[in-house]
Amino acid sequence: MIKKMQLPLQTLNLITGFMVWVIISSLLPFIREDIAIPAEKLAMVTALPVVLGSILRIPLGYYANVLGARVIFLASFVLLLFPVYYISEAGTYGDLIIGGLFLGIGGAVFSVGVTSLPKYYPKEKHGFVNGIYGIGNLGTALSTFMAPIAATQLGWSLTIKLYLGLLMIFIVLNFFFGDRHETKVKTPIMDQIKGVIKNEKLWLFSLFYFITFGSFVAFTIYLPNFLVTNFDLEKVDAGLRTAGFIALATFMRPVGGWLGDKFQPLLLLIATFVIYTGAAVLLAFVPSMGLYTVGCLAIAFSAGLGNGVIFKLVPMYFNKQAGIVNGIVSMMGGLGGFFPPIMLSLIYSLTGQYSIGFMLLSEVALASLVLVIWLYYHGKLALTSEVFNSTGQGILVTDIAGNIKSVNPAFTKLTGFTEQEVLGKKPNVLKSGKQEKAFYQDLWSNLKEKGMWQGEIWNKRKNGEDYLQWLNISAIKDETGEHLRYVGTFTDITEERKA
Secondary structure: OOOHHHHHHHHHHHHHHHHHHHHHHHHHHHHHOOOOOOOHHHHHHHHHHHHHHHOOOHHHHHHHHHHHHHHHHHHHHHHHHHHHHHHHOOOOOOHHHHHHHOOHHHHHOOHHHHHHHHHHOOHHHHEEEHHHHHHHHHHHHHHHHHHHHHHHHOOOHHHHHHHHHHHHHHHHHHHHOOOOOOOOOOOOOOHHHHHOOOOHHHHHHHHHHHHHHHHHHHHHHHHHHHHHHHOOOOOHHHHHHHHHHHHHHHHHHHHOOOHHHHHHHHHHHHHHHHHHHHHHHHHHHOHHHHHHHHHHHHHHHHHHHHHHHHHHHHHHOOOOOOOHHHHHHHHHHHHHHHHHHHHHHHHHHOOOOOOHHHHHHHHHHHHHHHHHHHHHHHHHHHHHHHHHHHOOOEEEEEOOOOOOOEEEEEHHHOOOOOOHOOOOOOHHEEEEOOHHHHHHHHHHHHHHHHHHHEEEEEEEEEEEOOEEEEEEEEEEEOOOOOEEEEEEEEEEEEEHHHH
8 A cells, every 4th residue: 555655745845845845936026025135146046955955966876775765755854844944034135045955855756756756666667757746847837826915915935834834734745644554775976976976867867857957946046036127027927837838847747758668769859859959049039028038938848748758767767776877867967957047147147048958958959969869879780780690590791792791799609700700801711622613603592682591501611610690681672672781690500400
């Protein structure tokens, strides 16, 4: 029973953590009425919670494996009580900076669930399960939507104090319903880091999540104030529109995970960055409210889709190091939410507009698209290489003139010849002398006319021993039907013939 409760409980935990994480950005228009915040420092106030929320994802992901999700969620919510209360009593810009920094714990809990929940489900459901857990992003939408409404009636200080009660409820829920017997993984953290740090897929996934989740966080932080100052919207209206952005991105996350379970995840990422690039170009021209809405919703759609797909890919490639990899990838996503608001504010202060910032965003998305395409085809080539090297059949590849270009390990095992010994030579280095010249003439005639030949042939090993092969030779053709190379596969059937 407890195991079945982990997905809904941990998803609600994430909603709570994310609600707390964005308290300041959700209530910033109200807080500014009482606390003087210089315009050039607004980005720092809203972005600082993202810093600790990003960096802490590595240790929280690791310790979720070591101690279990129950302990980590409990400890995180207890610790959050202090900065939430401190911010509710804030009277200066410095108070917001100090309290906001420690609000990052609420965003850091993300890496706990993506590490813990796959333990309860088979691999073919990991994308969907992590996508459902990602609905916890909805916490930012709930705060963005509900906090301004409550602050209108109660004031921002009392509204923030309401979050203390929410945290207490989830401390109790995790204490009683968290899984005390979750499977633990206790590989030392440095051993796990050393095992993945040189894997290029870790850094590619980190870059992709830097953009997709980073844009989700950045737009969540950036939109409420931007819509008020640039389109003269009411604060509640701006909050509603931002909540719509968050809701669409959050809904697309489980959809992306589910699609990742059903289809090739890298192809879905290609589609993600195609949409993303186009939307960022549209936003760069600072269009009318209608077109701006279309661009933002396209970003939300692609960001949510990409977020779900990426956390299908992580357990596919890093099953044993999921905790530390989830922490690193999700940390990079959090940092992706830290830099864009600062960059946009800096560009705006220098140019008076945001266009250059969005054009830079489109260029980064385009570069990511190229990298995903490379990763997709690199993976196909790696699979081909793996099959080539691991098959039990001997394989040799020749050019059109019959010069050997490549052989596999099974070729060496069956013939005794290493690749270096046969490269550039003709296959007749294996010739036994038991077949007449007419046999080889017939073989090549069939190969050139029909594109293939198969049959029994006597060949010789490096040690001089004759053996009987079953040999298949196929021609590799170009689009015009011209032969480019020949591939021969063979097995030793000497013992079978004797039997």
